[in-house]
Amino acid sequence: MNAAGDLDAVFRHIDDHADEIVSDLQELCRQPSVSTVHTGIEEMAVLVRRRLERAGLEAEAHPTEGHPIVTGRLAGAGAKTLLFYNHYDVQPPEPIGEWASPPFEARIVDGHVIARGATDNKGNIMSRLAAFEAFLAVRGELPCSIKYIIEGEEEIGSTSLLPFIEANKDLLAADGCIWEDTFREDVPVLSLGNKGLCYLELTCRTANVDFHSSQAQIYENAAWRLTWALASMKGADEKVLVEGFYDDVAPLTEKEEELVRRMKPYDTEARKKKFELRRIALDLSDEELPRRHLTNPSFNIAGLDAGYTGEGVKTIVSGRARAKLDCRLVVDQDPEKIRGCVRRHLDQHGFEDIEVELLFQSLPAKSDPESDVVKACQAASRRACGEEAVINPFGTGSTPTWMIIRHLGIPLVGTGVGFITARTHSANENLKIDHLIEGAKYMAAICEAFGGS
Numbered sequence: 001m002n003a004a005g006d007l008d009a010v011f012r013h014i015d016d017h018a019d020e021i022v023s024d025l026q027e028l029c030r031q032p033s034v035s036t037v038h039t040g041i042e043e044m045a046v047l048v049r050r051r052l053e054r055a056g057l058e059a060e061a062h063p064t065e066g067h068p069i070v071t072g073r074l075a076g077a078g079a080k081t082l083l084f085y086n087h088y089d090v091q092p093p094e095p096i097g098e099w100a101s102p103p104f105e106a107r108i109v110d111g112h113v114i115a116r117g118a119t120d121n122k123g124n125i126m127s128r129l130a131a132f133e134a135f136l137a138v139r140g141e142l143p144c145s146i147k148y149i150i151e152g153e154e155e156i157g158s159t160s161l162l163p164f165i166e167a168n169k170d171l172l173a174a175d176g177c178i179w180e181d182t183f184r185e186d187v188p189v190l191s192l193g194n195k196g197l198c199y200l201e202l203t204c205r206t207a208n209v210d211f212h213s214s215q216a217q218i219y220e221n222a223a224w225r226l227t228w229a230l231a232s233m234k235g236a237d238e239k240v241l242v243e244g245f246y247d248d249v250a251p252l253t254e255k256e257e258e259l260v261r262r263m264k265p266y267d268t269e270a271r272k273k274k275f276e277l278r279r280i281a282l283d284l285s286d287e288e289l290p291r292r293h294l295t296n297p298s299f300n301i302a303g304l305d306a307g308y309t310g311e312g313v314k315t316i317v318s319g320r321a322r323a324k325l326d327c328r329l330v331v332d333q334d335p336e337k338i339r340g341c342v343r344r345h346l347d348q349h350g351f352e353d354i355e356v357e358l359l360f361q362s363l364p365a366k367s368d369p370e371s372d373v374v375k376a377c378q379a380a381s382r383r384a385c386g387e388e389a390v391i392n393p394f395g396t397g398s399t400p401t402w403m404i405i406r407h408l409g410i411p412l413v414g415t416g417v418g419f420i421t422a423r424t425h426s427a428n429e430n431l432k433i434d435h436l437i438e439g440a441k442y443m444a445a446i447c448e449a450f451g452g453s
């Protein structure tokens, strides 16, 4: 039997066992695992470990400072090892009243499994296990060795993940990683990295009270000082004026340039209609938007608070003002360094009194688009979905993929099952059954291509 025929047999096995794959997903969804309120976490970790064992993996649930992390491994035919990542925790199901069926019942409606976690992320777990099981049933082994890491804190910030990765580099060592996400639109999307995040809080205090505004001529107003400081940091042309902010923005490689050029233009008209959007920043064209969005860092005011902001009139001079800034960073910007640049900028512009605190940080990272794991996903997309995958070379969110890319030193692709209509994090989260089955084949094809690369 040739290799192509072999993979067809694996696909057939997945089709023949579609009902079991769906009922296994229902079983995973029926165990609540809401990380925010710690509901069902321990039980879910046990269920996941057992499910990995049933799929033929050697599995373990590791205690952490937070929720247990489940790992699994299975030796395969090829010399290469592929690491898979998922999470077993889910978002809270509230508001319950908005669900058409109970969130942890996993009812099947119109070819969809309706449940909290159906797509995010239990459907993704199931698509991968179904692929592994099909190989074992058809061939007795996988085309490459696999490792699996499934955490329970993704929806609350993955706090235990980095210390676990740092302490278990050998256990997790691999040649490439398949992350969760990016949700599939009409074709698979391959997301090769993530933006960093530098979240700053700026505070200005001019007095320990708000004064009667009849004295505004003689008192400094904290709200004015803070807005003058903010205005000095970014121009109306959207350029960040903080010295050093752009210093570490790495130039794009030729391949990355090509991938950005190939990104589909954004649809401004649709956004204008949907969001009653006045205009796009700088009036950029649809064609210019992907590049602007993917390759530029941002310097955003996420919140402002000072003085009186309630209904009606209150006449005061603000003694305190606060702003929250979130900067999405691109490779190789560093959040600590950005904080330092902002501090220096304020000092140089006469705002030494404004305090700067770094409230949250995560690092940017990207994978080489020419790496074997990316090529394997491209080949798998053609083979299992009959479509050319869309490659997003940088990712748009600030997911913790950098922990794998930087700390394990391996390339990573975020890809998986889940339509844009999957309503993840909302009521009536769902996964289309056909899409789950196609996703299992896609995962099988990734293992096959990666094993043969």
Ligand SMILES: [Zn+2]
Pocket (backbone or CB within 6 Å): 091, 120, 155, 424, 425
């Ligand atoms: Zn989520």
